[in-house]
Amino acid sequence: MEPNYSFIFAQISNLRMPYKPAIYLFIFLFCQFRALAQDFHPPLxxxxxxxxNFGEIRSNHFHSGLDIKTQGRIGLPVFCITDGTVARVKVSPYGYGKALYINHPNGQTSVYAHLNSFSPEIEAWIEDQQYAQKSYDINTFPPAGKFVFKKGDEIGKSGNSGSSGGPHLHFEIRDTKTERPINPLKYPFKIADNKAPSIYGLSVYALDDKSHVNNTHYANFSMGGSxxxxxxxxxxxxxxxxNIGFxxxxxxxxxxxxxxxxxxxxxxxxxxxxxxxxxIDELDFSTNRYMNAHIDxxxxxxxxxxxxxxxxxxxxPLDIYNIRKRNGALQCxxxxxxPIKITVEDVAGNASTLEFTVQCTAQPSTRIIEANPNQQWVDCKKPFEWKSDIASVAIPSSCLYLSEYMDFKSSTDNNGLPVLTVGDETYGAQKSYTLRLKIPETLMPKANKIHLGKVAANGRAYPDNPGEVHGAWFEAKNREFGTYTLLVDTLNPYIKPLxxxxxxxxxxxxxLRFRIKDSGSGIQEYNMYxxxxWVLASYDYRTGALTHIFDTERIKPGKHVLRVEILDKVGNLESYSGTFTSY
Structure with a gap:
């Protein structure tokens, strides 16, 4: 039976100090414990x-949930962990693929992603929404109470949709109000863990020019033990x-x-x-990319x-830090x-320790830093601009994670195309910066087909960003540093019937399946008629498969004309058509 909280708080209000603060604290902690001790149904x-797991380091973010294996299979039943109502349904070829968001009375939201399909009633409703919007990609919010599930109800089938690398269920618990994901391993799901974390390496850094570690600015150390x-x-x-850091x-x-x-x-x-x-108990999507500042x-x-x-x-600005004395720097x-001790723990309480000693010396650094004429000091707290006759860069404040020297240089290649170097890929960017390249006069007739190319280590340029043309200049925004040039895409996308x-x-x-691809600027839009x-066609960017499941409820028997249209990011359009007969 649920306690009568109104009655309890009314009785507390009649008490005298100093009892009230302690009792309020007890109730707060009791409610927190009840929230964590809920008897959830497992999602599988x-x-x-x-x-x-939660908090695992991924590309540009901390992982916000659990990836649960589905025994290498697609189509396992997925269950609602407790009573709730569907608040959001999202379908995309990328990211979470097919994802379901369910709000619960306890103020939390559970998320189930990379699904193969939703429950039949949701599947039918979402298809109607896709036809209404004429889009496979859809992010929609059903009316409150339209889809209600009880604890243990099947809500869909597991899959491999979106950016999934193999069949599994991505599962999250979020605070409904703040949308902050909460570590699901804090809840009593039955997931065995008796292994302590492993430690593989230690890096030590001199944090300013006067500091050093083993007479240099950076040193790596291997581990002994297990x-x-x-x-x-x-x-x-x-x-x-x-000042040194670890x-x-x-x-x-x-x-x-x-x-x-x-x-x-x-x-x-x-x-x-x-x-x-x-x-890492909780995460914040608005700052999650700052994971790049947390790691080296x-x-x-x-x-x-x-x-x-x-x-x-x-x-x-991550809020995962309980203690940061002198920002974590050791003063020698x-x-x-x-004596130094580093303790690493998992949620289950298993712990590993690394212990060693730092020998402090009174001798400051004598290393000589050689000047590089192409390098500029970029203060991460201030905007920065660099210009040449054929290129320019504008980096906003708080784009870089730390202030440091970066390379800036421009040149022309053998074809007369501008080439711009903005640092390299080892510099992290939190925000987008703007780069501009001057368009050669010979390319002006094809200006609407220009897009950005990133130059790889092998010297080859690969499509990167469609950007925009402003007069004689090409402009693009980017969140990666490196070397860039201009590419021209005049080829139509490719369509192959399967x-x-x-x-x-x-x-x-x-x-009705087709393989589609674009080797230039990339696919911008795909449609089937x-x-x-317009008819619904799902797209799997990993295989290039575009698939329509024929439905006689929407298309009556008879002779028909099918048309597939693929548009790339600079406006090249390819079309395929053919006749068929339905029964």
Whole structure:
């Protein structure tokens, strides 16, 4: 039975101080415990095995839920974890694919993504919405109470839709009001975890020009030990002066699978002094990209290893930090030794420790920094502009995660096209910056077909951004740094029939499939028509498959004309048509 909270608070209001604060605190903690101790139905009726967990480091974000394995299969029943009403339905070829959002009376929202299909009543309703909007991509909010589910009701089938890399269910719990995702592993789902996190590497950084670590600005150290107890490998020592920072390469694994998952909490202590601690209970979508400030982004781009910084850089507003004394920096002043302890924990309470000693030296850095004429100092807290005769760059404040030197240079290639270098891909960008390239006179007749190309290490330029033409200049916004040039796309997209041919006989439920692609600027829009009437076609960008499921409720028997149209990002249009007969 639910307690009568109105009666309880009325009785408390009659009490005298100093009892009221303590009682209010007790009730608050009791309510918090009840929220976490809810008896949720599991979203799948199979053992819950994870391929990814909450807070795991992904490309440009912390993972906001659990990736639950579906035994390599598509079509497993997915269940509502508790009573609720559908608040949102989203379908896209990208991202979460087919996703369902259900609001619950406890003030939380559960999210089920990469589905293969929704429940029949939702599937029929969403198809009507897609036809009304003439779009496969749809993000819609059903009227309140239209779709109501009880705990344990089937809400759809598991799948591999959107940007999924294999069959699984992406599952989230969010605070309905703030939309902040909450760590589902804080709830009593049956997911076995008795393994302590693993520690693979330590990086140490000099945080200013006067500081050093082992007489340089940066050093890497390998680990010795295992099963929860780690140290530096024999013979490796750390000598430092000034302000230094640490970063740790660490991952977690759960019992039933060997997939690499994220850690929950890391604490850095110097002697008895705790300098830094992060803990990932909740996330904020509005700041989630700042994950790039939390990790050593340059290390990741070079070596594909995720190192958690155990100090914070200038532009990092994440609220996952419990303690940041001196932003996590260790001060090495004078001679002496400082014992360091780093503790890594998972949600289940398994912990690993790394212990070592830093030998402080009174000798400041004597390293010489060689000047580079192409480098400019970019203050991450201020806007920055750079210009040449054929190119320009405008970086807004708070775009970079930390202030540093960047390369800026422009030139022309053998074809007379402008080439602009803006740092390289190891510099992270939180916001979009603007770059402009001057269009050669020879390209002006094809100006409407120009798009941005990013120059790879092999010297080849690949399509990047459609951008816009303003007079004699091409302008684009980007959130990656590197080397860019101009590309021209005059080729139409490509359409290949897979399960269709002129004169085909079609029956209810048959698939009409095509493969579509564009090797230039990329596909902007795709549409399929029968007798000039728009029909629904799903698109899988991973395979290029465009598929229409024939429905005799929408198209009556007889002879018909099918037309497929594909538009790329600079306006090139390709069309395919053919006749068929339906029964």
């Amino acid at each position: 009726n199979i053992p819950l095995v994870l391929s990814g 099963y929860g107890n780690y140290s530096l490998k024999p013979g490796e020592t750390i000598s430092a002066h000034g 970063a740790l390469h660490t991952i977690d694994r759960l019992d039933a699978a060997n997939n690499k998952c994220g850690v929950y909490k890391v604490t850095l202590s110097a002697g008895n002094d705790i300098l830094y601690q992060f803990e 982004y340059r290390n990741y781009k070079k070596y594909r290893k995720h190192y958690h910084r155990l100090y914070t850089v200038e532009n990092n 002043i004078g001679e002496g030794e400082i 399960s269709f041919y002129p004169g085909k006989e079609v029956r209810n439920g048959n698939s 029968i007798d000039d009437q």
